[in-house]
Amino acid sequence: MTTFYYEYIRYRNFNFEGFFNSISDYDIERVISKDKLNIYDFLTLLSPNAEKYLEIMAQKAHRVTIQNFGRVILLYIPMYLANYCINKCAYCGYNADNKIKRNIMSIEDVRHEAELISQKGFRHILILTGESRAKTPVSYIKTCVAVLKEYFSSICIEIYPLKEKEYEELVHAGVDSITIYQETYDEKTYDEVHLSGPKKNYKYRLETPDRACRAGIKNVNIGALLGLNDWRKDVFYTALHAKYLQDKYGDVDVGVSVPRIKPHIGAFQPKSNVSDKNLVQIILSFRIFMPRLGISLSTRESADLRNNLIPLGITKFSAESSTKVGGYLEEKEYEDSGQFEVSDNRSLEEIVEMIRSSGYQPIFKDWENVI
Ligand code: SF4
Numbered sequence: 001m002t003t004f005y006y007e008y009i010r011y012r013n014f015n016f017e018g019f020f021n022s023i024s025d026y027d028i029e030r031v032i033s034k035d036k037l038n039i040y041d042f043l044t045l046l047s048p049n050a051e052k053y054l055e056i057m058a059q060k061a062h063r064v065t066i067q068n069f070g071r072v073i074l075l076y077i078p079m080y081l082a083n084y085c086i087n088k089c090a091y092c093g094y095n096a097d098n099k100i101k102r103n104i105m106s107i108e109d110v111r112h113e114a115e116l117i118s119q120k121g122f123r124h125i126l127i128l129t130g131e132s133r134a135k136t137p138v139s140y141i142k143t144c145v146a147v148l149k150e151y152f153s154s155i156c157i158e159i160y161p162l163k164e165k166e167y168e169e170l171v172h173a174g175v176d177s178i179t180i181y182q183e184t185y186d187e188k189t190y191d192e193v194h195l196s197g198p199k200k201n202y203k204y205r206l207e208t209p210d211r212a213c214r215a216g217i218k219n220v221n222i223g224a225l226l227g228l229n230d231w232r233k234d235v236f237y238t239a240l241h242a243k244y245l246q247d248k249y250g251d252v253d254v255g256v257s258v259p260r261i262k263p264h265i266g267a268f269q270p271k272s273n274v275s276d277k278n279l280v281q282i283i284l285s286f287r288i289f290m291p292r293l294g295i296s297l298s299t300r301e302s303a304d305l306r307n308n309l310i311p312l313g314i315t316k317f318s319a320e321s322s323t324k325v326g327g328y329l330e331e332k333e334y335e336d337s338g339q340f341e342v343s344d345n346r347s348l349e350e351i352v353e354m355i356r357s358s359g360y361q362p363i364f365k366d367w368e369n370v371i
Contacts, residue, residue, distance in 0.1 A: 003207040007244050008185065008237065016043075016233055023047045032056055037289045042239050045285040046232055054281060061287040061313045068291045071360045074316045075351070076124035076156070077117055078298075080325045081105050081144060085130025087197030089183070091228065091261060091268045094130045096197065103325040103334040104135055111147050113328050118151040120320070120348050123365035125152045126179065131160035131199060138166050142173045149174040153365045156219070160198070161208040167215030177219035178212045179257070180205070184228040185237035189271070193228060209241070213249040220245055221296060223257040226282075227270035235282050239289060246290065255294025255316065258282055260301075276305055280312065287313030299344040303354075306344055310358050317362075319351045 019040075028050045031041040044050065045057065082104035085094045093100065105113070117125065125148060129136040141159060148155050156177035157170065167178075184190050187202050194200045209220045222241055224234035238256055246254045258279060261270045274282075279301075286293055296316040297306055306317070321342055326334035346354070355362040 003210040004241055004244050005203050005206050007240065008206065011237070011240060012187075014236075016230075016236070019043060020047045020049070020232075023049050025049070028053050032060060032288070039236075039240055039243065039289075042285055042289040043236055045288060046235060046281065050285075051277065051281060054277070054284065057281075057284040057288060058312055061284040062311050064287055064291045065311075065313045065315075069315055072363050073310065073314065073355050073360050074124060074363050074366055075122065075319050075348070076126055076154075076316060077120075077122045078126045078128055078158075078318060078321050078323070079110075079113060079117065080128050080323060080327060081110065081141075082129045082132070082136045083325050084132035084135035085197075086134075087131050087199040088195035089197075089199065090193045090195060091183075091225065091270075101334075102135075104140075105144075105326055105334070107143055107147060109326055109329060110144050113326065114148050114151040116328050116330075121364050122319075122348075123152055124154040124156070126156040126158055126177075126318075128158045129160070131197065133160070138162065138169065142170065145170065145173045145175055154219075156221070161205055162211070164211040164215050167212045167217060171216045176217065177221065178209070178217055179221040179223075180208045180212075181223045181225060181257070181259070182206055182238075182241070183225045185224060185234055185241075186229045189229040209245055213245065213252050217252065219253045219255065219294075220249075221255040221257060221294065223259060225259055225261055226274045226279075227261040227272055229271050231272050231274045231278060231282070235285070239286065242286075242290060242293060246292070253294060254290075255296060256286060257296040257298065258286075259298060279305075280309070283309060283313050299342045301343055303344045303346055307354055307358065310355065310360060317351070317355070319346075320348045 023044055027044050031044045083094050084102050086096050088095050088097055145155055155175050156179055157175050158179040182205060190202050209222055212220060224238050242254050242256055260274050283295060286295055294315045295313050297309060297314045298318045299321040322328055323342060352362045
């Protein structure tokens, strides 16, 4: 069975430096004026030389977004079900070695939190756990999904990689979307930052979106944790992966996220810094390369930056997010430091108002999940 791993191997030893050195101004202008781009055109837009074309790229990305999505931004909210994890990822606060308080939400609290969140208006929810099949087995996720289905029209899971059969079970239970980040596509760096645990298996993780798509999931969101490795390389492979999924699974909506490494408990030095300007170039390049691609932006980014990125290609926005287990409950029973720091702490009302005043329409629901 073919998977993205075999596509990745074809490009594994690609000479990025040679390619970037060969890019002229003419190449960039030619790519910006094209209607249909190939993966090398994408890399051209991502080149250091293209940084001086960001204004022209922004105009095109804006036009392409309006043509394909209109002026709408889908709002969603994350819910952390548990922070137990048996992996040792060097960059994460939930790393099994970190001495933090571990929690798992009771089903009663999941219901209570679902009520509180849905009262605010949210209809799309993203549920997250660390990787612990012992503490958060598929049966627990299924029970939570059964409760959440009563309150939300779309349920996305960001949990450990599952087998195809397990995805089928969860799709049947009401899950329509998955988010799974490869973190870094560079196998050597991947091995270095995943110190131990099942997540060390690079190929199994890389093939996860293939398994989920075969199992009938409707929406797949992928990405790299920007900064873990040379960001231009990781963004290139993310785009290659997104295009592969879109071409192979025509009825699946494919999206990307562009998370940058944030401070957390434990010390980790990113390999490369991704500036705000770099982030803009990444978003513009994605939008011009894949006009129908969903692009999400989380509250990892500051309010100002999020405001400015709206017209450039973003389609999904999280709001009022907590990265703590039980983070929305009124009585904070779960003592938790969170997976990463949130930078945009505005209320949902403030975000809705900002989206409207930018000339866009915030939406809470883009489909009804009927199975
Ligand atoms: S990134 Fe995920 S798998 Fe790795 S330690 Fe954090 S929660 Fe666990």
